[in-house]
Amino acid sequence: MNHDPLSSATRIVAAGRPSRVPGAAVGPSVEFTSTFVTGGDNAYARFDNPTWRAFEEAIGALEHGSALAFASGMGAIRAAIELVPLGGAVLVPQHSYNGTTALLDKLAEAGRLRVTRADVSDTPAYIDALDHxxxxxxxxxxxPMLEVADLPTLFKAARESRVLTVCDNTFATPLLQQPLTLGADVVVHSATKYLSGHSDLIMGVTVTADPQIQQRLHSERTLSGAIAGPMEAWLALRGMRTLHVRFERACANAAELAARLADHPQVEAVRYPGSGAMLAIDVRGGVGAAEAVEQAVQLWLPATSLGGVESMLERRRRHTSEPMTVPExxxxxxxxxxDVEDLWRDLDAALSSSRAS
Structure with a gap:
């Protein structure tokens, strides 16, 4: 089926379906096998799996490229980093997912590559850092700082400098932006988060429109063994069917909460990019007050992940791997x-109680 004329909301539902033949199932099955009979397109389940392909078709249709499912977001991130030549240099935002920065630092210590950091929201500074x-x-x-980059300008500058670009699109999802259409070479997602949406599986994905890069990513997945389980791929696809309605509601809730938090006496700053379902607040009163909010909430879940149907919050500097520039x-x-009113009552009460503590 040609998905090009369809909206993203429709693509999510329509892509990754079995062929329309009489008596066929309307959804893909879970293919539990480790090997295949000789003579077909696939010989072994580490190379490919029909259940992966259904998920990959769906996310590829959303991101306008060819997708590969990985065992985790970190598996996808590692595969993308392996595109760097030995001894090559990687430019990474000053604030990034700490799994990405921890992996880059480990590889730098081993002499595999070199790492440079810059403020991705400062477009001239990031472009200057593209050199070498x-x-x-x-x-x-x-x-977790929710800074926004000028993606088209950065990707254009990188392409002119012959620099490969990878965009982690986990926070925005393909509903808010499709980086490949803006000039990126590779997109990565932690499918654990918004794509699957129910905090019940671990999976990652890469997407590219370049056949040569796709082949290199596929080879890395095959040789590293960072393959998704068929059950996880099936669950991720099922969860992704409702991404549009889930994300629409979560974004509306986030916008309302950001507006109310801006006037809360216990909030020093609200970090909200103007869209999406992620935001951050600096709690007045320091570390103790922020931790008191975590302990006081009843509906919000104090947890380290994100992108599920449930609302979660976390003091990020409790992780020693977070940079010192992230406020305590x-x-x-x-x-x-x-319901946004339930979320507000719980958060407001927790913030108010943190003042007393």
């Missing part, structure tokens, strides 16, 4: 699909 770079990593919005009193909020 092999791969530019981009997040927009960034994790910053709480990252992943806004879910609950």
């Amino acid at each position: 770079t092999d791969l530019a990593w981009v997040e927009s919005p960034t994790n 009193n910053l709480l990252r909020l992943s806004v879910g699909i609950e």
